[in-house]
Amino acid sequence: MEFQKSLLEYISHFLMTADETISIAESVTSGCLQLAFSQMPNASLFYNGGVTAYTLPQKVKLLNVEREEAEECDCVSENIARTMALNVAKMFNSDWSIATTGYCTPIRNSSYKIFAYFAFSYKGEIILTKKLELHPKTQALNAQLYYTEFILGCFKSEINQLLILK
Numbered sequence: 711m712e713f714q715k716s717l718l719e720y721i722s723h724f725l726m727t728a729d730e731t732i733s734i735a736e737s738v739t740s741g742c743l744q745l746a747f748s749q750m751p752n753a754s755l756f757y758n759g760g761v762t763a764y765t766l767p768q769k770v771k772l773l774n775v776e777r778e779e780a781e782e783c784d785c786v787s788e789n790i791a792r793t794m795a796l797n798v799a800k801m802f803n804s805d806w807s808i809a810t811t812g813y814c815t816p817i818r819n820s821s822y823k824i825f826a827y828f829a830f831s832y833k834g835e836i837i838l839t840k841k842l843e844l845h846p847k848t849q850a851l852n853a854q855l856y857y858t859e860f861i862l863g864c865f866k867s868e869i870n871q872l873l874i875l876k
Contacts, residue, residue: 714859714862717859717862717863717866718746718749718750718751718862719750719751720866720869721747721750721862721865721866721869722750722751722752722753722756723751724869724873725755725756725757725806726752726755726756730756730804730805730806731756731757731758731802731803731804731805731806732747732756732757732758732804732805732806732807732808733757733758733759733760733798733799733801733802733804733806733807734747734759734760734761734798734807734808734809735760735761735763735773735794735795735797735798735807735808735809735810736760736761736762736763736809736810737762737763737764737769737785737794737810737811737812738810738811738812738813738814738826738853738854738857739810739826739854739857739858739861740762740764740814740854741760741762742854742855742857742858743760743808743810743858743861743862744759744760744762746858746862747760758802758803758804759802760798760802761773761798761801763794765785766780766781766784766785769785769790769794769811772801773793773794773797773798773801773809774793774797775790775793775794775797776793784819784820785811786811786812786813786819786820786825786826786827787811787827788827788829788839788841790811790827791809791810791811791827791828791829791839792809792829792831792836792839793809794809794810794811794829795807795808795809795829795830795831795836796831796834796836799831799834805832805833806830806831806832807830807831808828808829808830808861808865809828809829809831810826810827810828810857810861811826811827811828812824812825812826812827812842812857813825813826814826814848814850814851814853814854814857815850815853816846822846823843823846824843824844824845824846824848824853825841825842825843825844826841826842826853826857827839827840827841827842828840828842828857828861828864830864830865830868832868832872837868838864838868840864842857842860842861844856
């Protein structure tokens with residue numbers, strides 16, 4: 711797995727320059743984002759860590775997702791992603807967080823579609839939540855890698871917007 715080097719360097723540079731930290735909560739990307747952040751230059755200066763919670767019981771236990779809500783949507787919704795993002799930031803005491811949940815294979819619970827929700831939090835507030843849909847014939851690993859690259863690109867865009875506002 712190789713991520714776009716310039717993208718990783720850009721995110722790393724921003725977080726170090728801003729003296730801010732980030733943490734990750736993953737489900738559908740199953741550690742791909744954590745891998746990407748660990749590959750960034752000087753990662754230990756800003757990457758506080760992450761958690762991969764793939765099952766409903768683990769999302770409830772580790773990320774304080776509401777069990778009833780999770781059962782209703784198979785742990786896949788915009789609000790679940792938001793909850794995961796806010797709670798992983800608290801868990802790791804980080805300024806930023808990214809959370810993912812969704813499907814990388816078409817199953818009955820997903821209406822045989824492949825999609826993911828992701829959320830970014832910054833200083834305790836959700837600043838972005840999106841749904842990303844892929845073709846149902848996309849291979850699982852390709853879906854996970856695409857989600858990861860797309861989310862990193864969106865994170866770079868959020869950083870750029872923040873820099874413009876400052």
